[in-house]
């Protein structure tokens with residue numbers, strides 16, 4: 001409750017899914033075309049069209065725009081427009097029904113296999129593998145040959161060959177969902193497996209099923225047309241787009257319109273469905289909407305209205321001036337950090353403190369253009385390292401500063417270290433990124449650095465993999481990598497949050513000593529005033545993307561100016577305080593209406 005009141009930003013107006021779909025021009029065109037074709041197909045019985053099956057030999061192969069036949073006639077004198085609209089209705093019905101069948105059976109197989117695992121999973125998946133072992137069109141032809149030609153059998157065949165596609169996709173998603181805590185909780189609450197599968201797992205898998213359906217329905221219409229083209233699908237007098245194309249192929253040169261017209265219809269129909277399917281997928285997956293799944297650019301996108309001066313005279317190690325960073329949500333840029341300014345001298349430690357979501361990490365990453373773009377955008381301000389504004393530098397120069405003059409230590413080294421390489425090699429790689437050394441020299445330097453950060457028995461630990469080290473040792477490796485190129489500034493983003501208090505104290509001590517010995521400027525990000533009081537010379541307090549207060553640590557601790565700073569300080573419990581801690585803190589939050 002308290003946290004909510006402190007952190008919840010002002011509500012933003014979000015665009016509805018419909019508005020987002022319409023904002024995607026290609027998807028809107030796809031929707032318009034598809035809707036138009038569907039309406040035509042649905043209205044076929046009431047449209048003033050001649051009977052599509054009535055032959056008229058004297059009027060064979062009339063060209064388009066002939067009297068009474070807008071699109072001409074085919075080799076039996078049947079009206080092409082009428083056959084096209086009725087044929088589209090058949091193609092749509094078969095394609096959509098095949099998709100629904102494949103989705104139902106494929107998803108069921110995927111759900112059961114992914115949830116049950118073990119023998120059930122093996123048996124079901126081997127069956128799916130068997131289906132996939134045949135080229136799909138050959139398999140479809142073989143199934144129709146076994147069942148006999150006909151539209152319904154073509155529908156079954158297309159559905160069967162597409163079952164593996166759904167089954168594999170849905171199984172993958174189900175496997176990752178079944179091990180989530182909410183599924184365990186549902187099982188522990190006494191729900192049976194079937195209930196858990198359909199009430200807990202299925203709703204989470206549903207968007208994937210919808211996305212898969214929307215992207216495969218066009219494909220299935222095409223496959224049905226393929227079977228009909230070969231004479232295995234629609235049988236006379238019924239026709240679909242594929243059989244129209246197949247029957248017209250003999251007159252390809254004498255009356256090309258008879259095959260071109262159904263060909264264009266297949267193209268437009270499949271294209272419109274694919275465009276619409278892609279649009280639906282983008283709307284349903286918020287990461288795609290904001291571009292968060294795209295490969296990030298090497299440096300954060302910079303869109304500053306005014307350029308700050310490129311140089312700053314007599315500048316300390318790091319100066320941040322009026323920096324603003326936001327995230328492009330697809331609708332607008334949502335600010336995460338607004339107009340923040342601070343300075344950091346050589347050998348000084350500045351604590352950046354604030355609650356979760358206040359913008360500490362975004363600030364830290366913005367300094368070297370490391371916020372992933374898309375969706376990140378630096379919208380204003382400047383960052384000066386040794387007097388040089390770095391965000392205006394050419395890409396390669398800014399990249400060259402990373403790790404060399406400004407290095408980072410992140411919160412959880414297990415996620416930043418590569419799991420498949422020994423830690424020594426990873427430190428050596430950090431050295432080699434900026435120094436032209438041989439591999440052996442880099443490894444020797446890695447060992448030296450491991451010694452510096454206090455890893456005992458570095459000569460044997462150098463070959464250890466990240467999972468073979470403790471949390472504290474991994475964090476020391478992270479610090480060794482940061483020190484690899486003797487940087488001027490270290491940005492440590494909650495380097496001790498994942499560690500227990502004793503290891504936390506040792507890591508903080510190490511950072512403190514390194515700072516003293518090497519004259520490093522240290523920007524320490526934390527949400528713990530206890531840590532700030534222990535190691536920081538100065539502190540800047542962040543709330544909702546703003547720095548609300550900054551100053552000497554002692555002064556801020558003694559006389560906090562901002563109510564939020566007072567509450568943060570009050571949150572540090574004292575040893576042996578017990579219930580008195582709650583009595584002391586509660587009124588502060590009640591007063592703030594939290």
Ligand SMILES: Nc1ncnc2c1ncn2[C@@H]1O[C@H](COP(=O)(O)OP(=O)(O)OP(=O)(O)O)[C@@H](O)[C@H]1O
Nearest residue numbers: 327336354355356357358359360361362363375527
């Ligand atoms: N990729 C993203 N897309 C959209 N918004 C984001 C993204 N990453 C972060 N944000 C938003 O930016 C704001 C600041 O996030 P940031 O990670 O800097 O918080 P923090 O203070 O470091 O929190 P914590 O202590 O939990 O790490 C938050 O409101 C967050 O929702």
